[in-house]
Amino acid sequence: MSGTSIIAVLAENIAQCRLCIDAPLSTPLPHEPRPVVQLSTTARICIAGQAPGARVHASGIPFTDPSGDRLRDWMQISKADFYNPDKLAIVPMGFCFPGNDKKGSDLPPRKECALQWHRQIFENMPQIELLLLIGQYAQAWHLGDDRSKTLTATVQNWQNLFNRRGLPKILPLPHPSWRNNGWLRKNSWFDADLLPVLRKEIKRLI
Numbered sequence: 001m002s003g004t005s006i007i008a009v010l011a012e013n014i015a016q017c018r019l020c021i022d023a024p025l026s027t028p029l030p031h032e033p034r035p036v037v038q039l040s041t042t043a044r045i046c047i048a049g050q051a052p053g054a055r056v057h058a059s060g061i062p063f064t065d066p067s068g069d070r071l072r073d074w075m076q077i078s079k080a081d082f083y084n085p086d087k088l089a090i091v092p093m094g095f096c097f098p099g100n101d102k103k104g105s106d107l108p109p110r111k112e113c114a115l116q117w118h119r120q121i122f123e124n125m126p127q128i129e130l131l132l133l134i135g136q137y138a139q140a141w142h143l144g145d146d147r148s149k150t151l152t153a154t155v156q157n158w159q160n161l162f163n164r165r166g167l168p169k170i171l172p173l174p175h176p177s178w179r180n181n182g183w184l185r186k187n188s189w190f191d192a193d194l195l196p197v198l199r200k201e202i203k204r205l206i
Contacts, residue, residue, distance in 0.1 A: 007124055017095070021033060029099065035096055036090075040088070044127060044128060045130045047089070048092070049175075052097045056097065061083070063082070063090070074173070076203070093138050094109025094110040129168050132171050156187075158194050
């Protein structure tokens with residue numbers, strides 16, 4: 001089976017996935033699943049995020065919210081390129097909106113998705129040259145022991161992670177949520193040092 005066919009089958013199987021209801025590892029998902037991913041056999045850039053929010057659950061399209069607007073601004077990428085699977089893959093840790101906690105915040109990504117699908121996905125997207133790790137859950141999964149103790153320390157270590165030998169290159173990022181506005185104000189080096197490298201890589205690979 002060709003790479004394109006494998007990815008197409010994976011995407012179809014993911015779209016029909018009900019593990020978090022039929023065989024959950026914890027409390028079942030509180031609503032019908034709506035997996036949101038963007039797989040590709042040609043994209044050289046992959047965004048590894050956390051999980052869809054309520055707006056993305058409603059639209060079925062990744063990053064259709066203010067966080068997506070900020071992320072695209074960080075990347076200096078058009079919506080046309082962002083949503084073009086020939087140019088960009090999007091593989092969050094959890095494929096479905098996990099629901100909200102008692103305070104109204106999003107719950108952590110479901111664990112079933114990564115355990116069931118991630119190895120298959122990344123084995124069949126060997127062309128990825130740049131992996132953007134958004135938030136602590138993606139950083140923990142993809143970096144393993146190379147992740148620092150905190151998200152701030154992991155992102156501060158971006159140069160060492162980016163300059164490691166081999167592909168894909170890795171850039172760790174905070175989540176582009178408005179909840180991180182304070183973090184962004186306190187860490188001006190993110191805008192000054194990391195974003196220019198991110199934008200240069202996006203321009204090179206898109």
